Amino acid sequence: MKARILLHGALREADPAGRIELDVPAGCSIGELRERLVAHVREHAPGVGEDLLRRSAFGTRETILHDHEPVPEDGELAVLPPVGGG
Amino acid sequence: MKARILLHGALREADPAGRIELDVPAGCSIGELRERLVAHVREHAPGVGEDLLRRSAFGTRETILHDHEPVPEDGELAVLPPVGGG
Amino acid sequence: MENLHVEIVDRSEAKLNVAAALEFVADPRFGGIANFVGRVREFNRDREVTGITYDLFEPLVLKTFREIGARTLAEVGAPLKLWIAHAQGDLGLGDPAVVVAAGTPHRDEAFRACRLTIEALKHEAPIWKQEHYADGDSAWSEGCSLCDEHREAERAAAGFHGTDHG
Amino acid sequence: MENLHVEIVDRSEAKLNVAAALEFVADPRFGGIANFVGRVREFNRDREVTGITYDLFEPLVLKTFREIGARTLAEVGAPLKLWIAHAQGDLGLGDPAVVVAAGTPHRDEAFRACRLTIEALKHEAPIWKQEHYADGDSAWSEGCSLCDEHREAERAAAGFHGTDHG
Numbered sequence: 001m002k003a004r005i006l007l008h009g010a011l012r013e014a015d016p017a018g019r020i021e022l023d024v025p026a027g028c029s030i031g032e033l034r035e036r037l038v039a040h041v042r043e044h045a046p047g048v049g050e051d052l053l054r055r056s057a058f059g060t061r062e063t064i065l066h067d068h069e070p071v072p073e074d075g076e077l078a079v080l081p082p083v084g085g086g
Numbered sequence: 087m088k089a090r091i092l093l094h095g096a097l098r099e100a101d102p103a104g105r106i107e108l109d110v111p112a113g114c115s116i117g118e119l120r121e122r123l124v125a126h127v128r129e130h131a132p133g134v135g136e137d138l139l140r141r142s143a144f145g146t147r148e149t150i151l152h153d154h155e156p157v158p159e160d161g162e163l164a165v166l167p168p169v170g171g172g
Numbered sequence: 173m174e175n176l177h178v179e180i181v182d183r184s185e186a187k188l189n190v191a192a193a194l195e196f197v198a199d200p201r202f203g204g205i206a207n208f209v210g211r212v213r214e215f216n217r218d219r220e221v222t223g224i225t226y227d228l229f230e231p232l233v234l235k236t237f238r239e240i241g242a243r244t245l246a247e248v249g250a251p252l253k254l255w256i257a258h259a260q261g262d263l264g265l266g267d268p269a270v271v272v273a274a275g276t277p278h279r280d281e282a283f284r285a286c287r288l289t290i291e292a293l294k295h296e297a298p299i300w301k302q303e304h305y306a307d308g309d310s311a312w313s314e315g316c317s318l319c320d321e322h323r324e325a326e327r328a329a330a331g332f333h334g335t336d337h338g
Numbered sequence: 339m340e341n342l343h344v345e346i347v348d349r350s351e352a353k354l355n356v357a358a359a360l361e362f363v364a365d366p367r368f369g370g371i372a373n374f375v376g377r378v379r380e381f382n383r384d385r386e387v388t389g390i391t392y393d394l395f396e397p398l399v400l401k402t403f404r405e406i407g408a409r410t411l412a413e414v415g416a417p418l419k420l421w422i423a424h425a426q427g428d429l430g431l432g433d434p435a436v437v438v439a440a441g442t443p444h445r446d447e448a449f450r451a452c453r454l455t456i457e458a459l460k461h462e463a464p465i466w467k468q469e470h471y472a473d474g475d476s477a478w479s480e481g482c483s484l485c486d487e488h489r490e491a492e493r494a495a496a497g498f499h500g501t502d503h504g
Contacts, residue, residue, distance in 0.1 A: 059398050060398075062397070078395050083461075092229070095227050143317065149235075169298055190357075191357060204377075207373040209371040210369060211371065213368055279374060283453055
């Protein structure tokens with residue numbers, strides 16, 4: 001399946017389009033997705049720190065997902081770096 | 087000398103004009119003035135509680151005066167019942 | 173002190189102006205602005221209120237506001253702009269009775285400055301409140317004494333936070 | 339919840355509206371209204387700031403605001419109206435970035451509601467801040483992690499009160 005990952009904040013610099021698509025196996029967990037995203041970014045956007053990705057959360061429009069949870073069926077995700085807002 | 091005492095808040099009911107004039111001896115203290123005012127109000131406006139006068143402060147335009155201090159030379163005073171403002 | 177604005181507004185002339193307060197305390201250095209507005213509310217201790225008359229001794233009120241402002245400035249210990257305004261005269265339901273606004277670099281200081289100021293104002297300013305009720309009755313608030321001796325005892329008895337109107 | 343209004347305003351369309359916030363939280367039952375405005379300020383950690391870009395994930399931000407509002411309502415335990423608004427896009431110096439307003443019967447509840455809400459927003463809402471500096475450089479704020487595991491450690495390390503902008 002395809003995971004379509006929306007980028008925000010400092011992670012926007014990982015792709016000019018503001019999103020990354022990754023192929024992931026069915027039933028893939030958020031933790032596995034995180035490792036695939038780290039590998040992808042290491043290759044395509046080495047300026048973005050791996051540390052930032054490890055401190056980022058994944059979420060849908062509705063909720064934040066933890067590492068043990070599966071990637072949602074529609075594959076739509078946002079990656080949420082640490083916030084400094086407000 | 088004359089002390090001219092401006093009334094405020096609940097003490098306004100002691101005089102329709104909003105002020106009371108009392109004759110006081112030269113060098114009269116605020117404490118003495120308070121006793122004279124209590125006597126005056128007891129006679130002329132018995133509806134105003136003595137207790138309210140005992141809990142009231144006296145002040146000028148600049149500061150609050152304590153019982154041991156003298157009535158100011160110009161005799162201009164305000165009597166300040168407990169506040170419930172704001 | 174150009175960082176401090178104090179005023180008494182007669183209700184027959186105007187309402188308190190919150191927008192002007194927020195503008196006054198704004199500054200390029202400041203990221204945090206805290207503001208408090210006390211309004212005339214419909215019920216007090218289960219009695220229906222139709223309006224409030226504020227009576228005050230203006231010269232001493234303005235002096236008290238300036239002293240409170242100076243004290244807040246000293247306690248907060250950061251750059252600060254402060255607005256303190258109170259209404260006098262006959263107020264209707266919903267009318268603003270008091271406005272405090274504080275601008276500071278950070279939000280914690282802004283909240284502290286605003287809170288310190290309104291608490292001091294409620295306890296120290298020579299302002300009297302007469303509530304008018306739906307049944308035609310009216311009553312002056314039984315409040316805090318302005319004599320030091322009484323004030324300490326009352327504050328201790330009441331705890332720090334007033335629960336009176338606003 | 340009709341007592342709660344949440345919104346994201348794009349700076350290219352409008353500025354945050356403090357007057358609308360104060361009007362929304364007004365109510366005949368309420369004597370106390372507390373309000374916080376966070377604004378873009380000129381200096382942050384000794385660097386001269388010329389503007390801030392806010393980037394946010396709108397659906398999750400609005401949901402977070404609603405959750406924060408519900409939590410404040412439960413914690414304050416009094417009648418409450420609450421307004422939570424945040425700007426997105428490119429803000430200039432002095433522009434309001436965030437507005438929180440709380441209306442309640444008494445002032446202590448109003449201050450508490452306003453403070454609880456802005457603290458929660460600063461720590462939990464998925465909003466990113468990119469500062470632009472006078473020297474042409476820019477940087478994303480290093481903030482709080484949205485992962486629970488990281489968040490607890492960060493909050494403990496930082497103490498309760500953030501000192502970041504506003």
